[in-house]
Amino acid sequence: MPDRLDDLLHQLPMETMSADLPARIQLRLRADRSMQRRLQLGLDAVLAVLVISGLLALGPSLAGAAGWLTGGSVESSMAWFSALGSAPAPAVWQTLTGAVDWVQTLSDGFGVTGLLGLVLVAVPLFTWLRRLMPEEVPGSDAGVEWAGAMIEEGAGA
Amino acid sequence: MTTDPDEQDLVRRAVEGDARAFDRLVEIHTPRLYRLVRRAAPDGAEAEAVVQEAWLRAWKNRRRCAPNRPFFPWLASIAMNVARDGWRKRRPLDFADLGDVVEEIPAAGISAEGRLEAAEARERLAKYVNDLRPEWRMILGLRYDGELEYREIAGVLGIPLNTVRTHLRRARAALRARMEEDDAGPAG
Numbered sequence: 001m002p003d004r005l006d007d008l009l010h011q012l013p014m015e016t017m018s019a020d021l022p023a024r025i026q027l028r029l030r031a032d033r034s035m036q037r038r039l040q041l042g043l044d045a046v047l048a049v050l051v052i053s054g055l056l057a058l059g060p061s062l063a064g065a066a067g068w069l070t071g072g073s074v075e076s077s078m079a080w081f082s083a084l085g086s087a088p089a090p091a092v093w094q095t096l097t098g099a100v101d102w103v104q105t106l107s108d109g110f111g112v113t114g115l116l117g118l119v120l121v122a123v124p125l126f127t128w129l130r131r132l133m134p135e136e137v138p139g140s141d142a143g144v145e146w147a148g149a150m151i152e153e154g155a156g157a
Numbered sequence: 158m159t160t161d162p163d164e165q166d167l168v169r170r171a172v173e174g175d176a177r178a179f180d181r182l183v184e185i186h187t188p189r190l191y192r193l194v195r196r197a198a199p200d201g202a203e204a205e206a207v208v209q210e211a212w213l214r215a216w217k218n219r220r221r222c223a224p225n226r227p228f229f230p231w232l233a234s235i236a237m238n239v240a241r242d243g244w245r246k247r248r249p250l251d252f253a254d255l256g257d258v259v260e261e262i263p264a265a266g267i268s269a270e271g272r273l274e275a276a277e278a279r280e281r282l283a284k285y286v287n288d289l290r291p292e293w294r295m296i297l298g299l300r301y302d303g304e305l306e307y308r309e310i311a312g313v314l315g316i317p318l319n320t321v322r323t324h325l326r327r328a329r330a331a332l333r334a335r336m337e338e339d340d341a342g343p344a345g
Contacts, residue, residue: 005329005332008282009282009286009297009300009329009332010301011279012196012279012282012283012286012302013279013280014192014195014196014283015195015201017192017204017205017208018201018205021187021191021205021208022183022184022187025183025187025209025212026184028209028212028213029179029180029183029213030176032213032216033176
């Protein structure tokens with residue numbers, strides 16, 4: 001039930017804020033947004049350079065690995081399925097060893113330069129993809145954990 | 158506190174990155190935010206600095222704001238977070254020492270205020286509020302200047318509802334005691 005103290009507390013005198021405070025805040029926000037845009041552009045430029053460098057590094061390696069990347073055919077797949085039907089265990093074993101060989105040959109074909117190129121392309125792509133995703137689920141509070149944490153500390157003490 | 162559909166639309170646009178919508182929110186909410194921060198801040202300059210920083214953080218974290226919920230409590234929580242960074246350096250805030258014990262403070266002592274002129278009483282009360290612990294001033298600011306409900310204050314500060322009630326009771330009891338003491342002084 002509201003009492004006199006409540007009434008007084010609702011009407012406490014308060015010095016008024018500077019009339020231009022909202023305008024100053026808006027100016028700061030504009031400056032901050034502008035700086036963020038410039039930083040974003042700079043970062044995008046660096047990432048673009050990384051992608052181009054990565055593609056240049058990948059070029060020769062991709063040519064070498066192309067044979068292995070497109071090695072499969074319909075006939076070989078059909079043969080594998082028929083082998084799987086007649087003798088599953090040897091077929092699976094052969095597939096596994098084939099896969100290990102394939103990875104080994106692919107990495108040999110790529111070489112260090114190719115792998116470096118892959119990383120140079122992948123990192124910017126992941127960075128851009130991450131930017132497209134929502135940072136947080138809306139509804140989660142920015143919150144202030146500090147007071148709650150202190151309460152819990154106090155309760156635990 | 159209900160959510161005005163117009164404001165909800167503004168908040169939704171701001172969350173999506175519409176700078177003009179966010180600037181409009183700055184115009185709407187800054188006076189109220191200043192009042193509640195100023196109640197707890199030692200001076201006006203610091204209150205303005207806290208308010209500015211709170212808006213900057215609100216813009217950076219705008220995606221965390223839920224447009225279907227009232228905007229002001231979310232903003233207030235950021236402002237309180239900014240404020241504690243500064244105040245903690247001087248003296249750690251302590252919401253813990255009261256526990257959840259709810260005391261019944263008799264309201265009879267308020268009768269002393271009846272003898273004071275309203276304006277004078279408010280001036281004196283404002284002075285007493287300034288003498289309170291920062292965390293109590295913060296809660297009083299949220300309640301009386303920010304006009305938040307108890308559950309909203311609990312959400313803003315991340316403390317249980319009963320603790321909010323306890324803090325408010327304690328703060329009001331302290332204020333009553335000061336006013337009674339002050340009133341009894343010249344007479345006795």
